[in-house]
Amino acid sequence: MMILISCAKTMSDKATYNVPFTTTPIFKEYAIRESIELSERSTEELASMLYVNTDIALKNHLRYRDFLSEEPQPIPALFAYTGTVFRNINPKTLSQEDLAYAQDHLLITSFLYGLLRPFDTIKSYRLEGNVKLSENGGISMFDFWKNELTDLFIDLVNKNGGTLVYLASEEMKDLFHWKKVEKKINIIYPEFQVMKKDKLKTIVVYTKMCRGQMTKYILENRIENIDELKNFSWEGFTFNEERSKGNKFHFIFF
Template sequence: MKIIIAPAKVMKTKQVNIETTDILFKDKTTQLHNYLMKFNLDQLHDIMKISFKMADTVYSYFHNEYTAVPALYCYQGTVFKQLSLKDYDADDFVYLEQYLNILSAYYGILKYNSAITPYRLDMIMKIDFNLYQFWQDEIDNYFKNEDYIISLASKEFTKMLSHPHIINIDFVEDKAGKMVRNSMYVKQARGKMLDLMVKNKISDLDSLKRLTFDGYIYHEELSTDDNYVYIRNGKQTYKKL
């Protein structure tokens, strides 16, 4: 079993007292770094669909030196903010080391303590080559011996994997009998579920199904073998999504 999550665009470089490890695919990341260094501000603005102010920041990411920090502490998105990192003990970090992987267009696969610096790169950015194909061999080889993958990642990053048994975790809200997905609530729920998995050392699917939080509960009728639905404010009978 492995758990996958997506990275975040917001990052920080404040150092923490956590021992880091080297990134897994240094040669591939160096190849990407050298390619991205060729773009000027206008090109970054156009390719990444970002403001000129943000393009200036991204340009700095690829041309200046930054202090490397553990990946789980570097990303500052909604998912990552749900993790009570300050409360984690040694056993929690052992769990993270064993089960968690962060997918990245720039680094490929990260462990929780992989030493990284800020960057900006999405899988769907229109550059001279396909990033899914660029990472395919590394991703496939890394996960090939796993029985199944628990995906708390977006579709954009889950698509990096071609594993035959990926279980997507789907969070929905019942609004007067209609099931809806709120992107912010989904991101919060992904982070909170990961936090609970760490604290409860979840390592099997039955235990995963029993997790409840913030009103979310696993819904057997809506779920399939590759899509586990957690619903809140839900009733007992629904048609499958």
């Protein structure tokens, strides 16, 4: 069983945890090529491209400028991102065995690096899927990565049992030819909702927290059978058989 989660917009610029080993991103050369082009963009251009304010744009302008420098040193991806999902995985609390398992069963999307394993070392950056770079033929990052990632992704999942737990955001499907992916592997789509006034509502922050907690649950318990996934519970979110249909697993807080 494999897990897919999304990259986060927020990242750490300094390593705070010593890991037993590191690996090189599969598409590191693409990331270098793209970072060089982005380093040539002004702060104002980056602000427009990334839909951010001047302060964030300046921070990332400096990141891209220093992308090939020795400092700051790259950080393993699982520890580099600091968004809600990653805070709830809380990788520092995982055992060495859990982390080793994660390396083979967890994948992280990235607009700059394409697809990452937990111990792939990366530099901090910010990028959006609709950014178009001349180095990539002037097409969006979404369209650029489709041909590069789809078959690789399918192969990685099939080598690990052929089942994927999709815990990424909806937009990350656009990094792949998703219809082809769905035909080639078995995908489970967990959904996390809150019952309010007899209506189910999706609350983004709770969804992100649950995605992180479910990832942690799978890693710590070495979940390989999809039925075992139904045993996941966290802070009142539990599996609901009645509302779950097919490959959509509903976890509801009443």
